[in-house]
Amino acid sequence: xxxxxxxxxxxxxxxxxxxxxxxxxxxxxxxxxxxxxxxxxxxxxxxxxxxxxxxxxxxxxxxxxxxxxxxxxxxxxxxxxxxxxxxxxxxxxxxxxxxxxxxxxx
Amino acid sequence: xxxxxxxxxxxxxxxxxxxxxxxxxxxxxxxxxxxxxxxxxxxxxxxxxxxxxxxxxxxxxxxxxxxxxxxxxxxxxxxxxxxxxxxxxxxxxxxxxxxxxxxxxx
Numbered sequence: 001x002x003x004x005x006x007x008x009x010x011x012x013x014x015x016x017x018x019x020x021x022x023x024x025x026x027x028x029x030x031x032x033x034x035x036x037x038x039x040x041x042x043x044x045x046x047x048x049x050x051x052x053x054x055x056x057x058x059x060x061x062x063x064x065x066x067x068x069x070x071x072x073x074x075x076x077x078x079x080x081x082x083x084x085x086x087x088x089x090x091x092x093x094x095x096x097x098x099x100x101x102x103x104x105x106x
Numbered sequence: 107x108x109x110x111x112x113x114x115x116x117x118x119x120x121x122x123x124x125x126x127x128x129x130x131x132x133x134x135x136x137x138x139x140x141x142x143x144x145x146x147x148x149x150x151x152x153x154x155x156x157x158x159x160x161x162x163x164x165x166x167x168x169x170x171x172x173x174x175x176x177x178x179x180x181x182x183x184x185x186x187x188x189x190x191x192x193x194x195x196x197x198x199x200x201x202x203x204x205x206x207x208x209x210x211x212x
Contacts, residue, residue, distance in 0.1 A: 001159045002122050002197050012201050014118060014163055016108050016153050018210075047122050049155040053107040055163060057120055089210025091108050095118050095201035104124075104195030 003045025003059055008097045010044060011060045017090035018053060026086045029078050040069050059097070066094060109151025109165055114203045116150060117166045123196035124159060132192045135184050146175050165203070172200060 019026065037043055037058060042065025048056040060066050069075060082090070125132065143149055143164060148171025154162040166172050175181060188196070 049157045049161045051155045055155045055161040091208035093206040095203040097201040100199040102197035
């Protein structure tokens with residue numbers, strides 16, 4: 001469940017969100033987007049958790065891959081639905097991972 | 107619940123973890139560490155969620171602040187307990203946030 005990422009540097013997209021109380025169709029689209037992201041060039045892994053606040057961190061080899069994913073047509077539709085129907089608020093942060101360290105079977 | 111961070115650049119520490127089935131004392135220490143982090147120089151905010159996988163992202167002005175927080179004495183004790191008792195696995199990633207954008211009351 002912890003993403004297996006290569007040696008830094010690589011990129012992280014930290015997506016933090018609060019859903020509206022009614023968010024019909026969100027779970028299905030979220031599952032679809034994870035499956036689609038996994039097929040994109042430069043994708044390294046994704047970690048997600050939600051307990052009130054949702055945090056999803058996807059990892060990418062470089063910024064061009066992130067830009068291409070943001071502009072992918074089906075993903076564009078998901079983003080539009082998200083803004084119009086599902087998210088009360090969100091924040092996306094694009095960050096360059098400079099170092100990492102772990103413990104256990106990560 | 108979404109952290110109010112300043113204009114980039116700033117730093118994110120992405121901490122992803124899986125707890126052992128028994129993790130007595132963890133919740134109390136986690137709460138204490140959030141309160142303590144909030145008092146540290148350079149701290150900007152924190153976002154946390156857990157659903158199986160736990161993701162906690164803390165935001166900092168610079169790398170020196172992150173290093174000082176890692177070395178804070180009570181936090182050192184919490185890290186030791188974590189490795190020895192609470193975490194099955196974890197990964198820490200230190201990343202420089204280069205850009206961000208949001209929506210709603212973030």
